[in-house]
Amino acid sequence: MDRVKDKVCIITGAALGIGHACALRLAQEGARIALFDVLDQEGEALAASLRAAGSDAGYWHVDVAAEAQVKAATEAVAERFGGIHVLVNNAGIAGPSKPTHELSEAEWDRVQAINVKGVFFCTKHAIAHLRRAGGGSIINLSSIYGLVGAADVPPYHAAKGAVRLMTKTDAMFYAGDRIRVNSVHPGFIRTPMVEHHVRDGGATDLEAAYREVDALHPLGHMGEPDDIAWGVVYLASDESKFVTGSELVIDGGYTAH
Numbered sequence: 001m002d003r004v005k006d007k008v009c010i011i012t013g014a015a016l017g018i019g020h021a022c023a024l025r026l027a028q029e030g031a032r033i034a035l036f037d038v039l040d041q042e043g044e045a046l047a048a049s050l051r052a053a054g055s056d057a058g059y060w061h062v063d064v065a066a067e068a069q070v071k072a073a074t075e076a077v078a079e080r081f082g083g084i085h086v087l088v089n090n091a092g093i094a095g096p097s098k099p100t101h102e103l104s105e106a107e108w109d110r111v112q113a114i115n116v117k118g119v120f121f122c123t124k125h126a127i128a129h130l131r132r133a134g135g136g137s138i139i140n141l142s143s144i145y146g147l148v149g150a151a152d153v154p155p156y157h158a159a160k161g162a163v164r165l166m167t168k169t170d171a172m173f174y175a176g177d178r179i180r181v182n183s184v185h186p187g188f189i190r191t192p193m194v195e196h197h198v199r200d201g202g203a204t205d206l207e208a209a210y211r212e213v214d215a216l217h218p219l220g221h222m223g224e225p226d227d228i229a230w231g232v233v234y235l236a237s238d239e240s241k242f243v244t245g246s247e248l249v250i251d252g253g254y255t256a257h
Contacts (some may be wrong), residue, residue, distance in 0.1 A: 003237040006031075007031045011034070014090070015042035019090040027050050036091070043061070074125040083132065097153045111158075131177050139232055140183045142164045146163055146183070168181075175244060182245065188213050189227070190210075217252030227250055
């Protein structure tokens, strides 16, 4: 119950899916939680439920693609909690699933703005606080699509590949500050984003489509948000004090083919 006791953790895209699960598990393990999202109703409700369960938690409306919002919220978190120890860069969108030659510049740019620039802005404005704390952990949510290709969502593949190498670069830059930076690479996880992705692929029978996605994983099924959240707890905790610049792949064997 105390794996991350009293660590202040910022989680972006915290209102739903993987971010929501990370917030619950980190709080359960003793963290103080700062939730960033643009889904205010869901984010406020999560913060309230965490407080009701005895955790110290707050919600901030943050579009991670807007640097001014990221900077202001990060400073507000540090002021409220007295510091920052962990940043979970989880916010992301899939974008349209169509061939590269059919994409518009606006469609491409929107995915990069949230999935790549958002990681840049949040990391940029967390570093000073992590240094002040004497070190910490940055956990970047990439994807299996940051490791392997597939004939879908080209902007998402590009973005998650970028996040993978941004992780390694920042791990090198900030190792001397005792700031660890690692990426997490989920397989298909039952989240609203995956549901949208499946529907965008033309599925009319969602459960049948899910069974097809299940079969892509050697373990025979998609993952759950909790599967990723426990990996994030590990990387946030001092259990992973010798882990930086690494890829934690949690994919049911998808990339083992």
